[in-house]
Amino acid sequence: MLEFVFPWLFLLLPLPLLLRFLPEYLQQNQMVKVPFFNKLIEISGDKAKLGAKTQQPSRLQKSVLIISWLLFVLAAAKPQWLQDPIVQTKSARDLMVAVDASGSMATTDFKVASDNTVDRLTMVKSVLKSLAMERKNDRLGLIVFGSAAYLQMPFSEDHATWLTLLNETEIAMAGQSTVIGDAIGIAIKHFEESETKNRVLILLTDGNDAGSKVPPIDAAKIAASYGVKIYTIALGDPATIGERKLDSKTLKRIAELTGGNFYHAMDTSQLSQAYLNIAQLEPQTYDSISFRPKQSMHHIPLITLVIMNLCMVVYIRSRIKVKVPYDQ
Structure with missing residues (x-):
């Protein structure tokens, strides 16, 4: 039988979702729009290059983040396995x-x-x-x-x-x-x-x-x-x-x-x-005298969390292609 020492910690599960709607998170920085930008580039004799782009996390990364949070809360709630009663x-x-x-x-x-x-x-x-x-x-x-x-x-x-x-x-x-x-x-x-x-x-x-x-x-x-x-x-x-x-x-x-x-x-x-x-x-x-031995299981979600994130890091590094511009 599985029980949790701190079951109330499961109330923290929706916390990341709530943080997403905080005012600081919704704030956006305005960009300056120049209508004759291309003409300025031509006059300068330079070539236009792509600007910096923020890469959005993939579905896999989002899934790993969600599962990591679930595992962290699960470990914090300290699950423990109740063994058979001993009399x-x-x-x-x-x-x-x-x-x-x-x-x-x-x-x-x-x-x-x-x-x-x-x-x-x-x-x-x-x-x-x-x-x-x-x-x-x-x-x-x-x-x-x-x-x-x-x-x-x-x-x-x-x-x-x-x-x-x-x-x-x-x-x-x-x-x-x-x-x-x-x-x-x-x-x-x-x-x-x-x-x-x-x-x-x-x-x-x-x-x-x-x-x-x-x-x-x-x-x-x-x-x-x-x-x-x-x-x-x-x-x-x-x-x-x-x-x-x-x-x-x-x-x-x-x-x-x-x-x-x-x-x-x-x-x-x-x-x-x-x-x-x-x-x-x-x-x-x-x-x-009757008692039920208790075996703590909190280490299992923690180990799973660490292994999963290490695997994710290895996977991302293997997929990243670094392009270094070279001027002749």
């Missing part, structure tokens, strides 16, 4: 994952094949890898928290880099204790910059909050006001005591305030099931 789909959800990397995540109480056990962080990495592979169209972000919370990766569709940063996460790299409220706060900050309305935070921890600048419940209320849904996953034995005690009550309250769910995973199967439930509750959503 792209992208995820309509931003998914942030906050992983507890405190010292307690070194506890080896998750069973894998052959009754072997691995530490909690290793198991979390394994399950999150499956999550990233299944949600190829979601924009993923990663937060690691311990004594402080850090953004490892902002929202991105680059899942390979996301997995690399997740695999590089080490136990106690962010400190020994747990700041759940601060992790939620960092997530809120980056959700503020998100354009999508489908905002999900998955928070995994095996402890209780230890001195966050913003209490977890207050952070959850703020998250709810920004439309962030938080799914909390508690890891490990709830009977643990001391600083490593699992605060299931707070995690449940966080999920309730934001419209998410709370899950408790004491082994590998329960952790995998928690992610399956989240996947069912938060199916992948898509936004369709």
Whole structure:
């Protein structure tokens, strides 16, 4: 499909015709008529010669001029060809994952094949890898928290880099204790910059909050006001005591305030099931973006104009016969 960026320029097409009727164009210079011109020539003993004559353009030249003007206006109107529509789909959800990397995540109480056990962080990495592979169209972000919370990766569709940063996460790299409220706060900050309305935070921890600048419940209320849904996953034995005690009550309250769910995973199967439930509750959503590529065609009439006029110049030069008077 052909369209023009400046179609109003076609109003200039009759401009040369209008210029022809301007007063300056109609003005003619009067010549002096001498009735006895021939007698004067005879007296002078000279011979009469033909006067200067203005050569009028041929029909071919006039046609070339008209076509040149048409091509010039056509190029100025900037024609462009609209190609077939291209529809792209992208995820309509931003998914942030906050992983507890405190010292307690070194506890080896998750069973894998052959009754072997691995530490909690290793198991979390394994399950999150499956999550990233299944949600190829979601924009993923990663937060690691311990004594402080850090953004490892902002929202991105680059899942390979996301997995690399997740695999590089080490136990106690962010400190020994747990700041759940601060992790939620960092997530809120980056959700503020998100354009999508489908905002999900998955928070995994095996402890209780230890001195966050913003209490977890207050952070959850703020998250709810920004439309962030938080799914909390508690890891490990709830009977643990001391600083490593699992605060299931707070995690449940966080999920309730934001419209998410709370899950408790004491082994590998329960952790995998928690992610399956989240996947069912938060199916992948898509936004369709349709656009039509445009290819500018203005160079075609310009090239045609130049070639046509060059050919006309060559043709005229080949037809001109120059007569040079020679006096003996």
